[in-house]
Amino acid sequence: MFTELRPKALTILKSDKPLEQKQQELCDYLQSTVPHYDWVGFYFKNGDKEELKLGPYAGEPTDHTIIPFGKGICGQVAVSNQNFVVPDVKAQDNYIACSITVKAEIVVPLFVNGENIGQIDIDSNTPDPFTEEDERFLEFINEEIAQLIEKD
């Protein structure tokens, strides 16, 4: 599935539109195309603050527009710099629930010039849906976005 998604994702990201609009289109595309992607969004470091701020997303609106570093799955990835795959959100102590329908989550950090500046976050209503293929695909997406930011 992801092999087919890559060219379309690249078409979205390589258009002449502003970066935020491309990220929005990408979220909409992934959320509507990948069956186990129920919420797709980006969080970015909020200026000099030790917190994440919600960027473009697709899916149900969330109250968690600001997440302090260290809090929840997202906040942990902001400090660990590692992918975080959560097969069962109920098994996590440090987890911020956005919707009771969510069963699993994956967060992949976005590095620009080696610095962790944000992340892509996917929520799934399907239990344990994520594989290494998701990780490689989301790393690919983030690398492409990083290139666009580096060029800015």
Ligand code: SME
């Ligand atoms: N579940 C996340 C919070 C963000 S929502 O999924 C959109 C977390 O624990 O960090």
